[in-house]
Amino acid sequence: MSTRRTQVAIIGAGPAGLMLSHLLHLHGIESVVLEVRDRAYVEHRVRAGVLEQGTVDLLQDSGIGERLLREGQPHEAINLQFQGERHRLAMTELTGRRITVYGQQEVVKDLIAQRLADDGLIVFEADGLTVDGVDGDDPVVRYRVDGVQHELHADFVAGCDGSYGVSKDAVPDGVLTTYERTYPFAWLGILAQAAPAVHELIYARHENGFALYSLRSPQVSRLYLQVAPDEDLAQWPDERVWAELHTRLELDGDPVRVTEGPVLEKGITPMRSLVVEPMQHRRLFLAGDAVHIVPPTGAKGMNLAIADARLLGRAFDAWYARSDRELLDAYTATALRRVWRAQHFSWWMTSMLHRFDGHDPYEEQLALSQLRYATTSQAYARSLAENYVGLLDV
Numbered sequence: 548m549s550t551r552r553t554q555v556a557i558i559g560a561g562p563a564g565l566m567l568s569h570l571l572h573l574h575g576i577e578s579v580v581l582e583v584r585d586r587a588y589v590e591h592r593v594r595a596g597v598l599e600q601g602t603v604d605l606l607q608d609s610g611i612g613e614r615l616l617r618e619g620q621p622h623e624a625i626n627l628q629f630q631g632e633r634h635r636l637a638m639t640e641l642t643g644r645r646i647t648v649y650g651q652q653e654v655v656k657d658l659i660a661q662r663l664a665d666d667g668l669i670v671f672e673a674d675g676l677t678v679d680g681v682d683g684d685d686p687v688v689r690y691r692v693d694g695v696q697h698e699l700h701a702d703f704v705a706g707c708d709g710s711y712g713v714s715k716d717a718v719p720d721g722v723l724t725t726y727e728r729t730y731p732f733a734w735l736g737i738l739a740q741a742a743p744a745v746h747e748l749i750y751a752r753h754e755n756g757f758a759l760y761s762l763r764s765p766q767v768s769r770l771y772l773q774v775a776p777d778e779d780l781a782q783w784p785d786e787r788v789w790a791e792l793h794t795r796l797e798l799d800g801d802p803v804r805v806t807e808g809p810v811l812e813k814g815i816t817p818m819r820s821l822v823v824e825p826m827q828h829r830r831l832f833l834a835g836d837a838v839h840i841v842p843p844t845g846a847k848g849m850n851l852a853i854a855d856a857r858l859l860g861r862a863f864d865a866w867y868a869r870s871d872r873e874l875l876d877a878y879t880a881t882a883l884r885r886v887w888r889a890q891h892f893s894w895w896m897t898s899m900l901h902r903f904d905g906h907d908p909y910e911e912q913l914a915l916s917q918l919r920y921a922t923t924s925q926a927y928a929r930s931l932a933e934n935y936v937g938l939l940d941v
């Protein structure tokens with residue numbers, strides 16, 4: 548068995564854990580990142596793609612925005628499509644801010660490269676991980692690598708291990724409260740080697756269900772379809788996916804035709820809203836999907852994970868630099884303000900744009916009325932846009 552010590556033990560090499568480790572390093576605080584998967588897996592897991600301006604600014608200000616600046620695609624508008632019409636929502640005109648399309652796995656690659664260049668330690672394939680002693684002064688994380696047992700002692704543990712993580716199991720029973728909502732559908736997403744037919748995202752409400760036209764580069768498209776929650780991927784050969792995308796995204800008399808190409812990746816994402824609070828317990832701090840999940844319609848998941856890391860980075864800095872625990876103590880309350888705003892926005896976008904089989908015609912008319920309002924009222928459009936590009940102070 549091997550034993551080592553660090554200042555902050557970070558569980559999970561996703562956006563939250565890697566960003567936190569990077570920010571701690573910039574403050575001269577040592578951390579070790581423990582990740583159950585191998586490096587290639589985390590670097591190639593296709594997920595989100597929309598970065599808020601605040602996320603981009605943080606990546607750039609902290610010195611990892613070089614490739615993002617070169618390869619990321621700034622977007623100044625999105626489109627809302629319903630009842631056979633497409634409406635452009637000019638986000639930058641409405642808010643002065645914009646989003647950038649850059650794949651989550653690219654952010655993860657950039658963060659891993661930087662941590663390793665800075666001699667940071669990321670332990671991949673850390674199996675059977677458990678967290679103990681967060682109530683006392685010497686929390687310990689135990690895990691195995693290649694069958695060898697390891698113990699990592701730390702001042703603090705940061706649980707950044709995503710929706711299936713184990714770190715919150717270290718909190719005693721009765722402390723955490725969970726708020727949750729499930730949706731009666733999932734998203735089927737594809738990444739395709741196909742030049743996108745659009746420059747700006749299209750969020751489409753269609754009688755067959757929601758569809759989203761997004762992109763990754765001038766050669767690669769990213770598209771999503773609303774499907775049943777228990778959908779079997781085998782029932783969706785590529786031809787069926789393309790046929791449904793044509794049906795839901797193309798409009799009569801409009802030149803946009805979905806461009807087809809080889810499918811590079813295909814997967815199903817369940818839709819869930821979840822908040823677990825408090826986001827901290829004694830020496831354990833939880834961040835990202837480990838404590839809050841949003842349906843992807845508002846493109847908020849990764850941005851929230853990175854916003855948590857930013858708060859924790861500042862709070863640990865205040866503690867180590869000045870023995871000031873105010874920011875650490877306030878972490879849950881501060882983080883939850885942004886989290887609940889994003890929860891509402893994601894739920895709202897999801898409700899407005901999807902087909903709910905259980906809904907009565909009255910609810911359907913309400914959803915259409917909100918879409919119509921968002922595309923005709925400057926005030927409502929600005930509200931949507933400022934949430935989408937990311938609120939500065941929540």
Ligand code: FAD
Nearest residue numbers: 559561562563583594595708709835836846847848849852
């Ligand atoms: P994660 O990225 O999940 O990272 C957690 C890390 O912890 C993982 O690397 C995991 O392997 C590791 N881990 C888990 N358990 C352990 C353990 N026991 N020991 C050690 N390590 C562990 N958001 C959007 O905005 N748009 C999208 O289109 C979108 N698509 C998604 C598709 C899928 C399939 C999923 C799962 C999520 C998607 N999201 C999307 C959400 C977004 O990707 C997440 O919000 C984001 O990844 C959260 O980052 P995180 O660092 O908190 O967690």
Ligand code: DHB
Nearest residue numbers: 595596761843844845846
């Ligand atoms: C993408 C994902 C989203 O959830 C979203 O709302 C917009 C774009 C994407 O993967 O490109």
